[in-house]
Amino acid sequence: MRLSKSFIKTLRDAPKDETARNGALLTRAGYIHKEMAGVYDYLPLGLRVIENIKGIIRGELNALGCQEVLMSALQNPEPWEKTGRFSDAEVDIWFKTEVASGGLLGLAPTHEEPITEMLKSYISSYKDLPLYVYQFQTKFRNELRAKSGILRGREFLMKDLYSFHASEEDLDKFYAEVEGAYARIFDRLGLGADTFETFASGGIFSKYSHEYQTFLPVGEDTVYYNEDKSAVLNKEVYNDEVLSDLGVAGQKFSETTAAEVGNIFKLKFKYSEPLGLKFGDENNEQKTVYMGCYGIGVSRVMGVIAEKFADDKGLVWPETVAPYKYYLVAIGDDAAKLADELYAGHEEEVLYDDRDVRPGEKFADAELMGIPYRIVISGKTLEQSAVEIADRATGESKLVGIEEVKNLLTK
Secondary structure: OEHHHOOOOOOOOOOOOOOOHHHHHHHHOOOEEEEEOOEEEEOHHHHHHHHHHHHHHHHHHHHOOOEEOOOOOEEOHHHHHHHOOOOOOOOOOOEEEEOOOOOEEEEOOOOHHHHHHHHOOOOOEHHHOOEEEEEEEEEEOOOOOOOOHHHOOOEEEEEEEEEEEOOHHHHHHHHHHHHHHHHHHHHHOOOHHHEEEEEEEOOOOOOEEEEEEEEOOOOOEEEEEEOOOOOEEEHHHOOHHHHHHOOOOOOOEEEEEEEEEEEEEEEEOOOHHHHOOEEEOOOOOEEEOEEEEEEEEHHHHHHHHHHHHOEOOEOOOOOOOOOOOEEEEEOOHHHHHHHHHHHOOOOOOEEEEOOOOOHHHHHHHHHHHOOOEEEEEOHHHHHOOEEEEEEOOOOOEEEEEHHHHHHHHHO
8 A cells, every 4th residue: 555645644742632542553553533432433544454363263263163154243132131231230231222113223232142043044953063153253342441542442343153063062162172273363463472262151051261461461350370381360350269269279370450352152042042053862752052262352452462562652463463564765866766666466465655744754654554564765774775664563574685684575
């Protein structure tokens, strides 16, 4: 993308009503636009980051045999009423609207009920199981504390996966496969070193569930971890009974804050029973389907990465999620000719700052936007038949021959 052709403009200062660092930096760098508290638009750069995150998740889930769908955000209350979750007394985060014909519709905060109701039309026999269905979908939750940028929004993008099984053993097997996939996903997102599977309350579903918590100073959760981080527990289950149950009683634990980026639950019959999702076994006996659910907050992950790696100059994106790999700057007419040549055919990996502004402004914007590598072509580099490549994360720079750069872009 040529910046001269883009409507993106960086800001020197963040909006006064944006107090979260991720929201402030993403707004200043031209990734998002704030509509209101907890509601954001994703601009071209921000959308590319979102799509890269989705691509990593999609690849790992497809490898498990999961199938992608896209469900309606506008919700018929009937299945929710069957599980008791359309009541404001049970779920106080609904956005609801009255329709002209009378009655209420809701904007989905999650999709357990509708996916279960939908699959009653497609699951009838044990031969139809197991089945794994996921989506990337906008969710709506009337959060009272929408003050953390895109870490906590009233409208946000989520990946929700639902699995359906004929037996508890099969549910357990797939649950373990998702655990492995999640570990790979967070590694590929650049968060693996600081994101841990965390024991949390299973609520009414099971004794425990698992959250995926990224250690983060501005995280809203409190977690406890042992010395080698082989055991991480949410504050809600940090007690002697649980420590003994996990075999880590007597170990020293430390406390830190963390941001939840994912969670997984063994739902079992929680939704399939009241909604009547059943299958016929080998003897044609009707049995209730076992279920599991597995979430990742896609937009929240983007905010966590922004918070985690930013420095005093701006954002610092890992290569795997960055909107572009290279930020290209030319100083002088001869340099611009070479820049045009390097840019041609590589529009998907190069953000070309061809604006008629001072070099210092371009360098500042490159650092603010957090593109992994900055390529600078100038009269000085051309004298050595080279360009300068600077690493945004380390600050290190080096001269690289023009032909070598062409080969890098081609790869």
